[in-house]
Amino acid sequence: MGSAGATVPLRRRVAFRRGAWSSGGAWSSGGEVRYPQPQVIHRAGGRERSRRPAFAGVSIDNMHRYGSLLEDGWSRQSLRSRVFREEVAHPTRGVYGPPGTAADDVRSLLLRLPPGSVLGFHSAALAYGLPVPVTRRLHVLVPPDVDVPLMRGVSAHASVLPIRDPVWNNGIPCVPPVRCAVDLARRLGRADALALLDATLRAALCTTEQLAAEVALHAGLRGVRQARELVGWADPRPECVQESHLRLVLLDGRLPPPEPQLWVANFYGTVVYRVDLGYERQRVGVEYDGRSHMDSVEKDRFRHNWLVENGWRMRYFTARDLYQDPGGIVATVKALLAA
Numbered sequence: 001m002g003s004a005g006a007t008v009p010l011r012r013r014v015a016f017r018r019g020a021w022s023s024g025g026a027w028s029s030g031g032e033v034r035y036p037q038p039q040v041i042h043r044a045g046g047r048e049r050s051r052r053p054a055f056a057g058v059s060i061d062n063m064h065r066y067g068s069l070l071e072d073g074w075s076r077q078s079l080r081s082r083v084f085r086e087e088v089a090h091p092t093r094g095v096y097g098p099p100g101t102a103a104d105d106v107r108s109l110l111l112r113l114p115p116g117s118v119l120g121f122h123s124a125a126l127a128y129g130l131p132v133p134v135t136r137r138l139h140v141l142v143p144p145d146v147d148v149p150l151m152r153g154v155s156a157h158a159s160v161l162p163i164r165d166p167v168w169n170n171g172i173p174c175v176p177p178v179r180c181a182v183d184l185a186r187r188l189g190r191a192d193a194l195a196l197l198d199a200t201l202r203a204a205l206c207t208t209e210q211l212a213a214e215v216a217l218h219a220g221l222r223g224v225r226q227a228r229e230l231v232g233w234a235d236p237r238p239e240c241v242q243e244s245h246l247r248l249v250l251l252d253g254r255l256p257p258p259e260p261q262l263w264v265a266n267f268y269g270t271v272v273y274r275v276d277l278g279y280e281r282q283r284v285g286v287e288y289d290g291r292s293h294m295d296s297v298e299k300d301r302f303r304h305n306w307l308v309e310n311g312w313r314m315r316y317f318t319a320r321d322l323y324q325d326p327g328g329i330v331a332t333v334k335a336l337l338a339a
Contacts, residue, residue: 106172109138109154116143118166118173120157121187124180127169130199131241132184133192141175161217177205178214185215185230186223190252194230195244201236208234237261242288243276246322246329250277250286253330255337258286264307273303275312284336286329289316313339 069079110117118124120141125132141159142148148156166173174180181200185193200206206214211231218224233251237260238244250258262278262285263271275285285307307314313336317329 106138109151110140110172112151113140113149113154113156114142114146116146116163117141117156118163118175119169120159120175120180121155121183124174124177125184125196127172127174128177128180128200128205129203130177130181130196130205131192132196133188160221178210181206181211182214182218182227182231185227186218186221190226190230191245191248192241193226194233194248195238195241197230197234198236198238198244199241201234202238204236233257235260238276240288240290242290242319242322246286246288246317247277249322249326249329250333253326253334255330255333264310264312266310273307275307275314279337282337283312284333285312285314286333287314287316288322289318 066079070076106119106123110119117140119127119139121139122132122135122137123139137153137155139155139157141157141163143163144159144161146158148158150156161179163175164179165176167176168174175183177200181197184196187193188196197211201208201211208231211234215224215227215231218227233248235247238247239261243260247258247260256279258277258279260277262275262280264273264275264278265271276287278285304314315332315336321329
């Protein structure tokens with residue numbers, strides 16, 4: 001026996017686990033265990049299997065399922081240690097990969113879903129940079145005739161229609177923009193749906209003809225009547241969500257369709273200013289007055305005075321008018337058009 005605190009080398013380490021024992025390695029009083037080479041673990045019945053040292057096998061340079069890592073030689077303890085030291089990310093149950101971004105987390109979640117699943121609805125719209133109401137859930141579409149999984153933080157939607165030609169965005173499969181726009185146009189409120197369709201056209205992600213063809217494929221599905229109507233009103237010219245919302249207020253008020261971003265010319269025929277929404281024949285202009293206009297008050301006043309001097313009757317509406325008194329907007333514009 002050695003003195004207290006001294007390191008005592010042992011020729012054999014006994015592993016009290018499942019009745020197995022292994023040779024090789026060394027113990028120290030500090031509890032450190034070193035594995036200089038792969039060990040052979042002997043079991044009853046003469047069977048044996050090779051065990052690789054900790055952290056052996058493939059390097060985790062991509063997202064992997066837990067089972068595939070075990071097959072490549074990783075152990076549960078080695079994975080836990082790497083996760084604890086933040087060398088390996090464990091974004092969702094049963095998936096490991098390199099530390100990365102939110103896109104990596106999405107890719108890891110897709111590994112747990114049925115093959116052919118893609119980002120859809122709100123999540124696909126955000127991937128394309130389109131305006132949609134904020135949601136904390138990840139929305140995915142799973143192929144038809146596939147069991148819809150239940151996962152925390154994930155809204156999995158069973159796709160009635162086939163998922164054709166997914167678009168890869170930052171390594172993540174998404175439904176095509178035209179399918180995403182029509183899916184949301186069926187489900188969102190009217191104002192947000194029209195703003196989304198306008199933004200999709202403005203970003204040149206699809207054309208009006210493609211939207212019309214896509215909405216025809218959704219015949220018989222819930223919300224397709226709203227989508228069909230709004231696709232007919234979609235326009236790439238509005239420059240912000242509020243302009244789309246204001247345009248819808250006028251359309252729902254059964255007023256003539258205004259022309260978005262209408263150019264106004266001077267006496268010589270040279271275009272000078274644009275009006276958010278305009279009725280050229282009646283020379284009536286309707287605009288949304290948001291915070292961005294507050295930074296250019298002097299220019300706005302000069303522009304307003306020029307339009308009035310040239311026979312235009314302008315009306316400006318704020319967020320309070322738009323979202324709390326849309327009926328007042330309709331009445332005001334209707335009176336101007338009738339005058």
